[in-house]
Amino acid sequence: MSRTLSPLPQRSGTPSPSISIGSRLRGSALRALPKSYLILVLLAILAIGYYVSDDFLTFRNAENVITAASIVVVLAIGQYFVILTGGIDLSVGSILAMSTVLTALTLQAGMPAGASAVFVLACCAVAGLINGILVVWLNIPPFIATLAMMSAVKGFSYIIQSTSLIEIRDQGFIQVFSRGSILGIRNPVLIFIIVAVVAALVAKYTTFGRSLYAIGGNPEASRLSGLPVARNLIVTYTISGVLAGLAGLVAAAQLRQGSSLIGVGYELDAIAAVVVGGASLMGGKGDPLNAVIGVFILTTIINIMNLVGISSEPQLLIKGAVIILAVFLSSAGGVQRISGFFSKHFRRPQAA
């Protein structure tokens, strides 16, 4: 009967000794497990939101949450790949800010919106590329390299910005990255969905994704197996830079301004979402879609707290507690420990 108490009923499925359909199903069920479990957490949070606030499950609120989340989702996916390799990218918040400033400046100078976006993404790619080069060639630990980059990029944004903020008036740009919609889906949402789907496919089905899992799992074994470790690491940091730039385009269009003050602390939100999504900071584990769910878990909780009128200071406190709880459950083996506890202490007494 311990089976009914276990939150992981799939695990007690009949084991098959050979490579049968049964074991394959069991294997894929196990792989899908953390994901479905995270969705359960998200559903529970949605239920709480519905219970505590009448305004929660409205179209308008849902749109707000999703739009607010879209920027962090794009950041978190870049962050996810870096964390997958066993690294970390602290510079994404600053790169996002730089992206808004460069966008505003180039649009102000009369550059067409499309050219401006391409130029900005290229600049952000260079920032990411430098991160990768620092980590791979100069052998600087990712935490330090990207911390330095975070500071340098922020300084660069301040210098080129020169005033406190630059307004964006280019309606075409705002349309593409914020107001417009296709088939009823707002463009920022579309952007994050495309990014998430592509990331999930890359992680799961491409040689590049596979090699990132390998590098994060065991860099030396990857090197000895002939994987292009250095190249793929540099590419990963570059991707993180580009995605931060893309998030910056969305943020700039949403706020209609460029400022070096945008995106402060976003890198930490992205990291939190990735670990809430079950990735290990040691690398080699996780799923980009879980990082997306991680973003939604955190954003939804903030949204609910806003709706019920909890002020911002206790919000931070609660957010911290939620991160710890979620990480304990998803990647620190909390589910197994709790189920172990239950099956140990609440097993149906045997007839004596």
Added chain:
Amino acid sequence: MSANNQVPVASAPGIAGEPPSPAPELELELEGITKSYPGVKALKGVSFSVGRGSIHALAGQNGAGKSTLVKILSGAESPDSGSIRLGGELQRFRDPMDAQQAGIHTIYQELSLVPSLSVAENIFLGKLPLRSGAAVDWQRMQAQARIALDRVGFDLDVRRPVGSYSTAEQQAVELAKALHKDARILLLDEPTSTLPMPDVERLFTVLRSLSEQGVTLLYISHRMDELFSLCDAVTVLRDGVNAADLKTASSKPADVVTAMVGKSLEGSIADAALRGERSPRLGPGPREGVILTTRGLSEQGYVDEVSFDLRAGEVLGLAGLIGSGQSELAGLIAGARKRTSGEMSVDGQAVEFRAPRDAIRRGIGLLPQDRKAAGFIPDMGVAGNITLASLPQFSRLSVIQSRRERSVAADMVDRLGMKVSGVTQPLKTLSGGTQQKAILARWLVRQSRILVCDEPTRGVDVGAKEDMYELIREFAQAGGTVVVASSEITEAMMCDRVLVMARGRVVAELDHDDIDPAGNAILERFA
């Protein structure tokens, strides 16, 4: 600890009933030391004694129990049973502090100094001399540190940070530190493994003078020439018991090596081969042509001017005691390490391997010695680990063809007899032997021509060991060429040809037929 209590406390006879004898007093006596870990009996009753002021060597293969014994003597572990006496007095160490207070100091390969602190501070670490109970008495500390260093024959600026000195000098600081704490017994765990040659001589001079000053030295090393030039006696451990206790003056290096390696071939392939049950060789013997050539291949400090021709289709053994350079040579051939000089060619074409990739492209695959650190991706499934070196072959436009990948992996699982529940089972959940097979499968799938195995059967159980030999044999039979770097004599004996290595050099080349059933032809050349 409970077993210790059964030993009667018998410190009295050692001290009271001891008539002054001309024979050297016994400083350290070990009697029937045993120690078990879950699943392993590391020590099964080790006994030996060491006279005061003598230099006693402790030798043995990996897994013979040396390191467990060092842990027990240094107080890091307590024995399950048996007794340790120091100057006749029964000792029971609860922790390393206890052992140090009793006068046993251990100097590990990895020195335990604080690089950023000064020499003097390191020597006095834990009990800095104080003036009026509060301030550090720097002058007294520095003066005494100089005296301690003088005892080991070094003259260093004691105010400079330890990290700014060479390994040899740091070792001297460590020795001085032990002496300053009134060490009676120094345990030296392979102290020369990180030292350049001239410094080794200097260290020996220091150790000899310490022994003259009455300090007892327990010296752990694989290197025969060191044991014989420095030590008075050798205790050889094998499988957790004394395999031999020899006086160096009346024995030869070969005696020590024989005791280390043992003749227990029972149950091994070599044994089966001797009884005519199986082919005595791993390989079918060389075919025409040379596939790989090295000339003067060197990696500073590890491999010294090695030249050989690897013939197509042969199984070539690189045999040597641990640390003789065979592992590093294997790494050089497979592009995992960088040569400092010399030349290498594959199929008659000069090659330079900047990374393992380059060697893999030439058809060379490496089975690394440290499986966990360098062999596999722990959370990745069996299939992913098997295709890791062949991803381009398993993908189109960089998209992995998972169905083909899984079916090839399943084939390999069947062919190599891997015990797995499915090809997606994470490799970390499998046994050492199965992991090793997965890495071998990686190179089979890659269609490598040359398989370089570095200690291919280390840490795998007996059954898997036999399987590995069978797989190597199949690989060779199917036309592959194999290089086996090994410190196991029975493994070397199965090769078509053996290069015996010592101190990074090839000291002998033996054909399979030149090797006697006991392997003495190889043993004699170990050093």
